[in-house]
Amino acid sequence: xxxxxxxxxxxxxxxxxxxxxxxxxxxxxxxxxxxxxxxxxxxxxxxxxxxxxxxxxxxxxxxxxxxxxxxxxxxxxxxxxxxxxxxxxxxxxxxxxxxxxxxxxxxxxxxxxxxxxxxxxxxxxxxxxx
Numbered sequence: 685x686x687x688x689x690x691x692x693x694x695x696x697x698x699x700x701x702x703x704x705x706x707x708x709x710x711x712x713x714x715x716x717x718x719x720x721x722x723x724x725x726x727x728x729x730x731x732x733x734x735x736x737x738x739x740x741x742x743x744x745x746x747x748x749x750x751x752x753x754x755x756x757x758x759x760x761x762x763x764x765x766x767x768x769x770x771x772x773x774x775x776x777x778x779x780x781x782x783x784x785x786x787x788x789x790x791x792x793x794x795x796x797x798x799x800x801x802x803x804x805x806x807x808x809x810x811x812x813x814x
Contacts (some may be wrong), residue, residue: 697742740777748812756804783810
């Protein structure tokens with residue numbers, strides 16, 4: 685199976701990072717880094733958790749499913765929010781790891797973010813094809 689997911693450290697769903705060599709998962713694992721204190725540490729953790737929810741990753745040991753969440757934002761003015769492209773990107777990266785999209789749901793917060801636009805959360809369940 686061809687993949688365009690670059691080699692790197694990715695969240696493996698256990699709180700650790702696992703090395704993806706560009707073709708397959710390896711046994712190399714890194715424990716999470718100690719948290720940074722203060723306001724900057726809090727902001728960093730919130731941003732990391734938001735990004736980690738949409739990162740491709742294998743299912744935890746003994747499991748067949750992976751759940752990913754992507755936060756999307758609708759533009760207040762104009763067109764072309766990029767949401768479909770963002771969803772397509774996440775789905776294709778997870779498919780390259782041997783998963784198929786099982787279920788997708790969306791929920792709108794109804795509130796306006798900074799600069800306008802509604803926030804939408806897409807929750808996707810992927811099933812291992814192996």
